[in-house]
Amino acid sequence: MxxxxxxxxxxxxxxxxxxxxxxxxxxxxxxxxxxxxxxxxxxxxxxxxxxxxxxxxxxxxxxxxxxxxxxxxxxxxxxxxxxxxxxxxxxxxxxxxxxxxxxxxxxxxxxxxxxxxxxxxxxxxxxxNQLETLPATLQPVVLSGRTGSGKTRFLQTLQRTMDLEGLANHRGSAFGGQPTPQPSQISFENALAIQLLRALQTQSALLFEDESRMIGSLHLPETFFTRLREAPLVLMQVADAERVEISYQEYVVDTSAAFTALHHGDVERGFAAFSGYLLGSLDKIQRRLGGARHQAVLKMMQQALAIQARDGTTQAHYDWVRLILLDYYDPMYDYQISKKQERLVFSGSPAEVRDYLSSVGVV
Missing domain, CATH: 3.40.250.10 (Rhodanese-like domain)
Structure with a gap:
């Protein structure tokens, strides 16, 4: 063969x-x-x-x-x-x-x-070789939006897309780790090359989520990342309340359930692993949060985990999710998007973004 x-x-x-x-x-x-x-x-x-x-x-x-x-x-x-x-x-x-x-x-x-x-x-x-040559034939469009906008969910409803976070088994933020480990860098590159090769057999236009060079511990290949960094940018706007709800669902409800499933339904072991994941993720951004803000988030998180341990409810997690989303991630995103204004070609609601992408032949 x-x-x-x-x-x-x-x-x-x-x-x-x-x-x-x-x-x-x-x-x-x-x-x-x-x-x-x-x-x-x-x-x-x-x-x-x-x-x-x-x-x-x-x-x-x-x-x-x-x-x-x-x-x-x-x-x-x-x-x-x-x-x-x-x-x-x-x-x-x-x-x-x-x-x-x-x-x-x-x-x-x-x-x-x-x-x-x-x-x-x-x-x-x-x-x-495919990773070096295929990006030149690619016509990417990059979907951006504040943390919690549901960009990954949105991509999953479309056809001409590639889920880089899915390939990397990481959601791309400090709290983006999954219960299962990321693939090796080589395995990630192999899977990415195969998906590009397959996708570009029929059409050169593809939609990607806005990512940094690093997705968790993995990095995007230079030639490919350079192509994305130069691509037209579409901004999806979602109300803050909806973003908080999406983040709570993904980072608390879904992730807690995933840790329990990983431990074969053992709720106690799953909760212990989930607690370690949350507190460890917070530690990663301690310096950028600053002492006072880190302590405030830590206290909210510990209280929410104590309530969850006591009666299994997770609603108390809303407090720290809201604070970290609006007070930490949003200012960082606003700074990053301010440097990409020359690439911005459209901004609107998810429905409006879908219509725009359809009009330019991406979906």
């Missing part, structure tokens, strides 16, 4: 036989990791290769991955191959590990499963 563009455009299932540590450093959205060697195997065999050469390393590998261990790994590949008959397998360079996996799978099951020429390295190089 060497048509990498078709592989990514068709969402081909990917059987990744690299070691788990390699998979966690960078992977693709449709990939599952069923390694030929685990992390300990990889270290031991790599050390043997450096000390004694390839033949000795292969001999050690065949010794470590044998018997029941070998049977279990082939069984995992067989299950994947039968569930995904249209898939392909790969290792790092498309060399020895993928050939051995392919050979063992055939010998044990009779299944011929294709492998990717050049492996992960070729796939990664292809996607990096």
């Amino acid at each position: 060497d048509d990498l563009q078709a592989l990514f455009l068709r969402d081909v299932p990917l059987l990744d036989v690299r070691a788990p540590v390699e998979f966690h450093e960078g992977a693709f959205p449709t990939a599952q990791n069923h390694p030929l060697m685990d992390d300990a195997d990889r270290v031991a065999i790599g050390t043997r290769y450096k000390q004694q050469g390839q033949d000795a390393a292969i001999a050690l590998g065949l010794q470590r991955v044998s018997g029941e261990v070998k049977a279990q790994r082939v069984a995992a590949w067989e299950q994947f191959a039968r569930e995904h008959p249209d898939g392909v397998l790969y290792c790092f360079r498309g060399g020895l590990r993928s050939r051995i996996s392919q050979q063992w799978l055939f010998e044990q099951t009779g299944l011929h499963y294709p492998r990717v020429k050049g492996g992960y390295k070729a796939m990664r190089r292809f996607l990096l």
